[in-house]
Amino acid sequence: MSTQSPLAIEANGLVKSFGETRAVDGVDLTVRTGSVYGVLGPNGAGKTTTIRMLATLLTPDAGSGRVLGHDIVKEADKVRGLISLTGQLASVDEDLSGRENMILIGRLLGLKRDAAKARATELLDAFGLSEASGRLVKNYSGGMRRRLDIAASIVVTPEVMFLDEPTTGLDPRSRNQVWDIIRALSDAGTTILLCTQYLDEADRLAEGIAVIDHGKVIAEGTPSQLKASVGSGRLHIRLLDPEQRPQAERLIAAELGEVHLEPDPAALTAPCADADRAAEAVAQLTREGVRIADFSVGQPSLDEVFLALTGHTAEESAEEADMQEERAA
Amino acid sequence: MSTPATTAQSPAVADAAAVQKAISSTARPKRASALSAALTFGWRGMLKVKHVPEQLLDVTITPVMFVLMFTYLFGGAIAGSTGAYLDYILPGILVMSVLFTTVYSGVALNTDLTKGVVERFRTLPIWRPAPLVGALLGDSVRYLVAGTVIVVLGVILGFRPDAGVPGVVAALALTIVFAFGLSWVFTTLGLLLRSPNAVMNAGFMALFPITFVSNAFVPPETLPAGLEAFVDVNPVSQVVTGARGLMDGTASAGDILLVLGIAAALTAVFAPLTTYLYRRRA
Numbered sequence: 004m005s006t007q008s009p010l011a012i013e014a015n016g017l018v019k020s021f022g023e024t025r026a027v028d029g030v031d032l033t034v035r036t037g038s039v040y041g042v043l044g045p046n047g048a049g050k051t052t053t054i055r056m057l058a059t060l061l062t063p064d065a066g067s068g069r070v071l072g073h074d075i076v077k078e079a080d081k082v083r084g085l086i087s088l089t090g091q092l093a094s095v096d097e098d099l100s101g102r103e104n105m106i107l108i109g110r111l112l113g114l115k116r117d118a119a120k121a122r123a124t125e126l127l128d129a130f131g132l133s134e135a136s137g138r139l140v141k142n143y144s145g146g147m148r149r150r151l152d153i154a155a156s157i158v159v160t161p162e163v164m165f166l167d168e169p170t171t172g173l174d175p176r177s178r179n180q181v182w183d184i185i186r187a188l189s190d191a192g193t194t195i196l197l198c199t200q201y202l203d204e205a206d207r208l209a210e211g212i213a214v215i216d217h218g219k220v221i222a223e224g225t226p227s228q229l230k231a232s233v234g235s236g237r238l239h240i241r242l243l244d245p246e247q248r249p250q251a252e253r254l255i256a257a258e259l260g261e262v263h264l265e266p267d268p269a270a271l272t273a274p275c276a277d278a279d280r281a282a283e284a285v286a287q288l289t290r291e292g293v294r295i296a297d298f299s300v301g302q303p304s305l306d307e308v309f310l311a312l313t314g315h316t317a318e319e320s321a322e323e324a325d326m327q328e329e330r331a332a
Numbered sequence: 333m334s335t336p337a338t339t340a341q342s343p344a345v346a347d348a349a350a351v352q353k354a355i356s357s358t359a360r361p362k363r364a365s366a367l368s369a370a371l372t373f374g375w376r377g378m379l380k381v382k383h384v385p386e387q388l389l390d391v392t393i394t395p396v397m398f399v400l401m402f403t404y405l406f407g408g409a410i411a412g413s414t415g416a417y418l419d420y421i422l423p424g425i426l427v428m429s430v431l432f433t434t435v436y437s438g439v440a441l442n443t444d445l446t447k448g449v450v451e452r453f454r455t456l457p458i459w460r461p462a463p464l465v466g467a468l469l470g471d472s473v474r475y476l477v478a479g480t481v482i483v484v485l486g487v488i489l490g491f492r493p494d495a496g497v498p499g500v501v502a503a504l505a506l507t508i509v510f511a512f513g514l515s516w517v518f519t520t521l522g523l524l525l526r527s528p529n530a531v532m533n534a535g536f537m538a539l540f541p542i543t544f545v546s547n548a549f550v551p552p553e554t555l556p557a558g559l560e561a562f563v564d565v566n567p568v569s570q571v572v573t574g575a576r577g578l579m580d581g582t583a584s585a586g587d588i589l590l591v592l593g594i595a596a597a598l599t600a601v602f603a604p605l606t607t608y609l610y611r612r613r614a
Contacts, residue, residue, distance in 0.1 A: 059454075080457060088451060095452070103379055112361065112364065115361075156452075159361065184351055187355060
């Protein structure tokens with residue numbers, strides 16, 4: 004590659020309608036080359052449609068997009084030479100073995116037969132799939148399928164990688180494995196656009212996040228900016244002695260301004276903007292002799308982010324999108 | 333104890349260091365040529381047959397059934413003897429069996445579209461029609477199997493074509509070339525219709541009349557005038573005439589060119605249409 008474009012992905016006012024439903028309604032995105040960028044939103048928010056347009060699978064109705072400077076419509080073929088997509092449906096052939104899948108993709112990308120085989124072996128080993136390599140993919144577990152899917156996406160290391168909900172439906176261990184792989188890919192210089200429903204996933208991996216709802220970007224920034232704009236998280240405290248709760252309530256209210264009593268007679272929570280003040284509040288309790296069983300500062304969930312940004316919860320938004328889809332169908 | 337899980341357990345954690353190494357160890361190769369990409373998709377078709385050999389049943393058992401039923405059921409009534417009728421219908425059954433197989437190309441494509449892997453194919457930097465051409469190349473092997481089964485069975489039953497082995501090979505080749513052209517019609521249908529079943533029904537609804545109302549099983553002279561006129565312009569009749577001519581050693585260059593021309597015309601119209609629809613399909 005001669006000159007690296009500073010921007011890996013630029014989307015300007017992308018629009019895509021299906022029937023009467025505007026699945027994507029003017030999305031702008033700017034993703035720096037080499038970064039991991041999260042697109043966060045509930046089901047039906049337009050994440051997948053956006054990714055499919057950027058990956059040249061759908062033609063936008065309006066707006067434009069560029070991948071490393073190449074137009075996603077006019078230079079679609081060039082774009083395809085730079086990207087790979089790991090779709091929401093596993094993008095591997097279930098009727099073939101894991102190894103055959105890898106060789107198939109290698110050959111299609113232009114590797115000679117021996118090179119494709121060697122590459123398949125290397126990647127299957129690296130992804131812990133060598134033992135299962137001869138088995139048909141339809142007999143793989145969800146986590147194995149995901150790993151094969153990602154392995155197939157990097158047979159030739161792409162410049163830009165689109166990951167559509169790579170951990171939805173995975174158990175925590177498989178989820179961690181996928182996160183490790185994404186970090187490794189990012190360290191190697193691949194730009195990653197990550198669609199997810201999980202704020203903590205975006206928070207762990209992405210340096211920038213766009214929150215999308217009803218086909219529009221409703222907030223954008225770094226994970227901490229976003230959380231700060233939402234009013235950060237909550238301080239959760241559980242006391243050893245429920246008798247001390249009124250005292251704790253008074254102290255926390257003085258420190259943080261607001262406090263909620265939980266149904267659990269030993270528990271109380273308070274919204275708090277930053278961890279320092281939460282720590283100060285906890286220290287204050289200890290100084291006053293209130294004994295604490297445990298405490299935590301929880302991140303706001305996607306639902307809280309949504310509630311703060313849109314006034315409705317993510318679930319309501321997803322339900323609404325479902326209904327719109329039904330009407331459109 | 334519950335039943336053992338059929339899905340395999342994750343055997344090992346992905347190795348971060350190895351992943352890192354694997355990621356940094358490739359340079360992008362030169363793009364696959366159109367031919368290489370198409371052949372790779374053909375190989376994919378073959379692999380599916382390897383994993384599920386039962387799917388060859390329809391191209392082996394059905395033709396055997398057709399040959400036996402037609403020869404012994406209608407032979408005496410139509411041609412006076414089973415032997416005479418076998419000589420007449422074998423090329424016809426060959427054409428019919430191979431053409432029926434083309435419907436499955438459309439069914440297979442329609443089934444494929446419901447799977448996530450197609451998304452990956454569509455984001456690869458490859459010749460756009462490669463997945464389609466490759467699948468049809470793979471299917472041509474199925475046509476060859478069906479055709480060979482018929483010819484071999486025919487020979488066992490006493491079929492002795494005048495043009496010998498070269499004539500039979502040429503007839504088989506002509507039939508497969510035509511089938512390749514015709515299968516583009518069904519891949520188009522496969523992209524237009526919503527379910528594999530719909531493709532199958534529409535396909536056979538079209539193929540039954542045009543194969544039976546042709547010169548495959550009965551001499552057209554015996555038909556009412558209107559029907560005879562249809563038989564004469566029916567492309568399937570042209571293929572049967574060509575195949576029969578090649579087996580008997582009486583084919584004219586015009587007959588053969590006509591069949592090749594129809595196959596080329598079908599490909600010229602329906603291959604771009606299929607490619608267009610494949611690309612558009614959301």
